[in-house]
Amino acid sequence: MLLKALPLVFVLAGLVLYTVLAGADFGAGIWRMLSGPGEQGRRIRDHAHHSMGPVWEANHVWLIFVLTVTWTAYPTFLGSIASTLAVPFFIAALGIILRGASYALRSGASTSREGVLVDGAFAVGSLVTPFALGAMAGGIAAERIPVGNAAGSLWSTWLNPVSITVGVLAVAFSAYLAAVYLSADAARRSEPDIEEAYRRRALAAGAVAGALAIVGLIVVHADAHSLYAGLVHGAGLAVLIVSLLAGTAAMGLVAARRFEPARYVAALAVAAVIAGWAFARWPVLLPDLTVYQAAAPHDTLVAVVVAVVAGGAILFPALGLLFALTLRGHLGTPGVDAMPPAGVAKGVLSQAGRAGPAFQARLAVALLIIGIGFLNAADAPWAHVIGVFSLFGFILVAFAAIVPRALTQEG
Amino acid sequence: MTHLAPALAPVHQQYLLEARQMQALSFTVHIPLVCFGIAFPAMVLFAEWMGLRTGDPVYRTVARRWSRIVLALFAVGVITGTILSFEMGLLWPNFTATFGSVFGLGFAIEGFSFFLEAIFIGIYAYGWDRLSPRWHWVSGMPIVITGFTGSLTVIAVNAWMNHPTGFRLVGGHVRDVNPWGALFGNSLLWSELIHMYIAGYMVTGFCVAGAYAFGRLRGRWGRYERVAMTIPLTIACLAAPVQVLVGDWIARDIAVEQPIKLAAIEGLYKTTRGASEHVLGWYTNGQIKFGIGIPHLLSLLAFHSWNARVIGLDTVPPSERPPINVTRLSFQTMVGIGTLLALLGVFYLLVRIRSRRLPETRWFYRALVVAGPAATVALVAGWVTTEVGRQPWVVYKVMTTAQSVTGAGGIPVGYTALIITYLGVAGALIWILRRLANRPLDVPEPGAPAAPTPQPA
Numbered sequence: 001m002l003l004k005a006l007p008l009v010f011v012l013a014g015l016v017l018y019t020v021l022a023g024a025d026f027g028a029g030i031w032r033m034l035s036g037p038g039e040q041g042r043r044i045r046d047h048a049h050h051s052m053g054p055v056w057e058a059n060h061v062w063l064i065f066v067l068t069v070t071w072t073a074y075p076t077f078l079g080s081i082a083s084t085l086a087v088p089f090f091i092a093a094l095g096i097i098l099r100g101a102s103y104a105l106r107s108g109a110s111t112s113r114e115g116v117l118v119d120g121a122f123a124v125g126s127l128v129t130p131f132a133l134g135a136m137a138g139g140i141a142a143e144r145i146p147v148g149n150a151a152g153s154l155w156s157t158w159l160n161p162v163s164i165t166v167g168v169l170a171v172a173f174s175a176y177l178a179a180v181y182l183s184a185d186a187a188r189r190s191e192p193d194i195e196e197a198y199r200r201r202a203l204a205a206g207a208v209a210g211a212l213a214i215v216g217l218i219v220v221h222a223d224a225h226s227l228y229a230g231l232v233h234g235a236g237l238a239v240l241i242v243s244l245l246a247g248t249a250a251m252g253l254v255a256a257r258r259f260e261p262a263r264y265v266a267a268l269a270v271a272a273v274i275a276g277w278a279f280a281r282w283p284v285l286l287p288d289l290t291v292y293q294a295a296a297p298h299d300t301l302v303a304v305v306v307a308v309v310a311g312g313a314i315l316f317p318a319l320g321l322l323f324a325l326t327l328r329g330h331l332g333t334p335g336v337d338a339m340p341p342a343g344v345a346k347g348v349l350s351q352a353g354r355a356g357p358a359f360q361a362r363l364a365v366a367l368l369i370i371g372i373g374f375l376n377a378a379d380a381p382w383a384h385v386i387g388v389f390s391l392f393g394f395i396l397v398a399f400a401a402i403v404p405r406a407l408t409q410e411g
Numbered sequence: 412m413t414h415l416a417p418a419l420a421p422v423h424q425q426y427l428l429e430a431r432q433m434q435a436l437s438f439t440v441h442i443p444l445v446c447f448g449i450a451f452p453a454m455v456l457f458a459e460w461m462g463l464r465t466g467d468p469v470y471r472t473v474a475r476r477w478s479r480i481v482l483a484l485f486a487v488g489v490i491t492g493t494i495l496s497f498e499m500g501l502l503w504p505n506f507t508a509t510f511g512s513v514f515g516l517g518f519a520i521e522g523f524s525f526f527l528e529a530i531f532i533g534i535y536a537y538g539w540d541r542l543s544p545r546w547h548w549v550s551g552m553p554i555v556i557t558g559f560t561g562s563l564t565v566i567a568v569n570a571w572m573n574h575p576t577g578f579r580l581v582g583g584h585v586r587d588v589n590p591w592g593a594l595f596g597n598s599l600l601w602s603e604l605i606h607m608y609i610a611g612y613m614v615t616g617f618c619v620a621g622a623y624a625f626g627r628l629r630g631r632w633g634r635y636e637r638v639a640m641t642i643p644l645t646i647a648c649l650a651a652p653v654q655v656l657v658g659d660w661i662a663r664d665i666a667v668e669q670p671i672k673l674a675a676i677e678g679l680y681k682t683t684r685g686a687s688e689h690v691l692g693w694y695t696n697g698q699i700k701f702g703i704g705i706p707h708l709l710s711l712l713a714f715h716s717w718n719a720r721v722i723g724l725d726t727v728p729p730s731e732r733p734p735i736n737v738t739r740l741s742f743q744t745m746v747g748i749g750t751l752l753a754l755l756g757v758f759y760l761l762v763r764i765r766s767r768r769l770p771e772t773r774w775f776y777r778a779l780v781v782a783g784p785a786a787t788v789a790l791v792a793g794w795v796t797t798e799v800g801r802q803p804w805v806v807y808k809v810m811t812t813a814q815s816v817t818g819a820g821g822i823p824v825g826y827t828a829l830i831i832t833y834l835g836v837a838g839a840l841i842w843i844l845r846r847l848a849n850r851p852l853d854v855p856e857p858g859a860p861a862a863p864t865p866q867p868a
């Protein structure tokens with residue numbers, strides 16, 4: 001039982017992280033569009049661009065994580081929602097392409113006209129993607145997706161009151177998170193006017209998101225009654241209250257310029273909303289499908305848990321390193337060129353001891369012949385292993401024999 | 412074999428062909444890009460390492476400029492890969508719903524691998540001048556490793572689709588799933604992986620070297636260019652002959668595991684002893700027209716025996732045969748290009764060994780300009796051979812592509828939108844790569860003759 005639920009916990013945790021981390025990246029795209037004119041507008045845009053640079057790709061992978069764990073652990077669930085919700089899913093895909101491509105382009109855009117064009121594409125992607133993903137979540141939570149291959153309506157499953165509210169809420173919330181994050185970043189770089197600009201934006205976006213959340217509750221009451229019933233009883237109610245408190249507290253922290261804690265408290269508010277859905281409808285995933293029915297066979301679930309735990313053990317230290325370097329300002333811009341620091345001017349690594357060229361050449365030829373013999377003449381699998389390693393050895397030894405010498409001789 | 416009962420009720424999809432083309436388009440965009448993710452980081456790190464060893468700033472300039480290209484291509488690789496992940500649900504929901512529990516683990520592990528790749532690319536590309544030189548170099552190592560593990564897991568999925576194991580069908584339902592065995596205990600995995608990995612080095616090496624060859628033909632040539640050309644060129648020229656040997660290995664694996672694919676590749680209709688190999692030509696009515704036949708060669712190549720029996724297309728009903736000419740032509744394209752590139756590689760290596768310099772004839776540089784695109788064509792042609800040659804199956808002999816497709820409407824609309832978007836991305840990518848290439852060189856190095864590079868005419 002626990003085993004069947006555990007991957008869902010991973011999926012939901014991944015979803016929270018994606019909403020909080022990548023959501024802020026989407027929001028940054030929205031603020032680039034709403035930056036206002038003139039010199040300050042340009043600085044507001046550039047600030048949004050530079051703060052996200054080193055981290056957005058890593059943040060984006062949480063979506064891949066959510067997707068792959070879902071289709072491994074709950075394949076029927078994923079097949080049903082992806083086929084019925086094909087339209088918003090595809091819109092989200094196009095939005096992600098727009099964003100990624102314009103991100104890559106921004107570093108090459110030098111004239112301001114190019115910059116405006118790229119920022120426009122970026123903003124469209126940043127608006128459309130959270131809306132589409134939010135609308136999908138709304139459709140699932142409102143239990144409008146039947147089990148089956150595109151068995152539900154292509155349109156009403158995501159263009160209904162709950163979906164639209166959740167979609168708009170996702171956009172507002174992304175904008176809010178981004179503004180909080182960017183204020184904190186500007187404060188760290190001691191740029192008070194940018195900090196203030198983003199603080200105002202954070203308060204405005206937070207107010208909108210809060211209002212939408214209340215509207216959302218009313219819409220859920222009218223449009224998705226079983227979800228509403230779950231949300232106002234027991235554990236559902238508890239997390240709902242946590243969410244409301246956390247949301248209010250986050251606004252207070254922003255008003256008091258305590259940006260760093262504000263981010264964590266805001267993250268708690270999202271986590272509580274997502275947990276609220278899980279508690280309210282547990283164990284129902286889709287109208288005719290529970291978590292237990294959807295779960296993959298035992299060995300697959302064990303494999304998923306092992307993979308996620310082992311992967312996480314490598315991943316989290318690495319993520320910690322990335323964020324620590326970013327926060328301490330150790331990561332610059334790849335576009336800025338500078339003279340190499342004095343430290344590298346004279347070789348830092350000593351000349352490695354190397355074998356003579358004639359020996360290397362003979363070794364390379366020997367490896368090539370052994371490789372052909374074992375890979376191409378022999379038929380046994382073990383022989384192929386030896387063959388492949390010999391051929392890789394040939395490439396490496398020959399490269400070592402040719403290149404360093406070729407590079408240092410000429411010139 | 413029992414008939415499969417897919418997890419979701421099967422549907423009729425009018426636009427199956429468009430769905431397949433959409434999948435093919437997405438792959439054709441993704442796979443050339445990821446070659447750079449597989450191979451380029453290792454070249455960047457080698458250049459940086461030479462810089463650390465010798466203290467010569469030219470290497471650092473090379474590494475630094477290349478790292479920006481890695482970053483831009485990675486960003487596009489990420490989005491095209493995301494599209495592929497979405498398409499597993501968007502286009503083939505029944506495949507994912509039925510077999511997600513068997514193959515999905517591969518993508519889940521791949522996800523972690525790309526996570527680490529994204530993290531360290533961020534640190535490496537944004538950490539120049541900010542991290543100590545040694546630590547900066549070390550921060551690039553995980554990129555090389557994750558480029559390999561990422562391809563390992565994806566290819567494991569593809570090898571599983573071509574040679575499905577690790578589960579049983581009981582009354583049409585998937586039972587006794589063993590995901591580790593399905594993905595990593597698969598005999599096809601290793602040949603496919605090594606072939607793809609080497610293809611990555613060929614595509615990257617020839618494309619990068621080709622860019623400098625193009626510059627050289629226009630008189631843009633100095634120490635910087637010589638360094639930046641020698642590294643990728645040598646790697647690609649060493650990889651090219653090895654690729655032919657690995658290709659022979661993979662073909663022998665196919666002969667055993669997927670005889671119908673081999674028959675399609677060769678256009679062999681009748682099961683034959685001592686089958687001959689046909690080069691060029693066109694398949695109609697069970698035979699090759701206008702091809703050059705070499706007696707016994709097919710038996711010899713596939714089974715190492717003069718009179719070995721090679722299974723023909725006649726052993727399966729017409730509905731279970733892949734499109735013969737597409738499979739055959741793409742295979743011949745790959746092998747033809749692979750052979751020419753191997754010859755080009757051997758020529759370079761001989762000149763290098765005998766006179767210790769780059770070849771001087773302009774023809775060599777003209778060939779190099781073409782070699783990058785040609786390697787990319789071979790890459791895509793190889794995947795067409797694999798994927799089209801597997802048709803009509805998506806999971807070989809278990810599930811057909813028609814059973815796996817979505818029931819949603821609007822595929823032509825999505826297909827058109829994707830084409831337009833990708834054309835836009837391609838235009839944008841070319842534009843940014845030209846921008847990056849045309850930036851003035853950024854290191855004023857003492858005693859280097861070619862510091863400020865002229866813009867190309």
Ligand code: HDD
Pocket residue numbers: 573602603604606607609610611613614654655656657658659661662665672745746747748749750752786787789790791792793794795796797798800
């Ligand atoms: C630079 C690219 C490149 C080059 C020069 C070659 N190949 Fe290749 N080939 C690939 C790139 C590729 C590939 C795109 O990477 C494929 C697709 C699936 C795979 O594993 O590798 C492939 C597949 C592939 C297959 C089908 C495998 C399957 O269906 O699973 C065969 C039989 C060969 N190759 C054989 C060869 C031979 C005999 C070559 C000798 C000249 C050759 N390839 C050169």
Ligand code: HEM
Pocket residue numbers: 430431432434435436438439442499503506565566568569791794795798799802805812815
């Ligand atoms: C790791 C996994 C995979 C790899 C590396 C791979 C590779 C490719 C490539 C390169 C093509 C392009 C062929 C062309 O240009 O015509 C292709 C086509 C295709 N792929 Fe795959 N593929 C993979 C997984 C899948 C999956 C999961 C499906 C769906 C169930 C799939 C179904 C198809 C189909 C239907 C085509 C079009 C073939 C045709 O037009 O006849 N492949 N694949």
Ligand code: HEM
Pocket residue numbers: 057060061064441442444445446447448449484485486487488489490491492493494495496497499525526528529558561562565566607
């Ligand atoms: C021949 C097969 C494939 C190979 C060798 C391959 C390899 C790679 C590599 C090396 C990357 C890193 C990005 C880069 O360097 O540009 C990448 C990115 C990606 N690939 Fe593929 N891939 C293949 C097919 C697929 C398939 C079939 C899928 C999904 C169904 C997929 C999904 C992804 C995703 C989601 C990313 C982005 C990861 C990120 O966000 O960092 N790839 N691929």
